[in-house]
Amino acid sequence: MRDPLPQEQFTAIRGFLRIVGPLLVAIGGICVVAGLISFLSDFGQPRIAAGPPTGFILMLVGAPMFVVGLSMTNAGWGDKISRFMGRQHGPAAGMTFNEVAKISEPGIRSVASALRDGTNDGDAKTSTRAIRFCTDCGSPADSDDKFCGSCGHDLAE
Numbered sequence: 001m002r003d004p005l006p007q008e009q010f011t012a013i014r015g016f017l018r019i020v021g022p023l024l025v026a027i028g029g030i031c032v033v034a035g036l037i038s039f040l041s042d043f044g045q046p047r048i049a050a051g052p053p054t055g056f057i058l059m060l061v062g063a064p065m066f067v068v069g070l071s072m073t074n075a076g077w078g079d080k081i082s083r084f085m086g087r088q089h090g091p092a093a094g095m096t097f098n099e100v101a102k103i104s105e106p107g108i109r110s111v112a113s114a115l116r117d118g119t120n121d122g123d124a125k126t127s128t129r130a131i132r133f134c135t136d137c138g139s140p141a142d143s144d145d146k147f148c149g150s151c152g153h154d155l156a157e
């Protein structure tokens with residue numbers, strides 16, 4: 001495992017990224033917009049000079065510059081942006097969660113109660129029905145069943 005960068009070197013790199021990243025975003029964005037305007041204005045006009053239109057070249061240069069600038073800006077400012085976003089959205093997320101919990105509590109209690117009642121019905125101690133077993137396959141059957149639900153054997157025998 002590599003040793004982490006010393007604090008001074010880390011701070012210098014982060015400072016570089018914080019300055020150069022937004023600069024590249026601005027220059028790349030200007031190139032893309034200018035290139036797009038030039039490229040679209042070339043449509044419908046005859047081309048006198050050979051070669052690709054200058055707008056296309058500006059877009060080809062500006063787009064990667066813009067993306068690299070965004071990456072550098074994210075690397076330089078990501079910690080501050082994350083903390084800011086957490087402070088802004090954290091309380092709202094907590095309040096939303098609490099509201100959803102309040103609204104859904106009666107439904108969850110109802111389902112839990114139904115599950116509790118349903119599992120108690122199946123217990124031998126609380127059930128009012130007598131349970132017997134098929135003499136042919138051994139599957140459980142209610143006392144009022146005439147045939148086994150598993151094998152079809154006549155339970156009246």
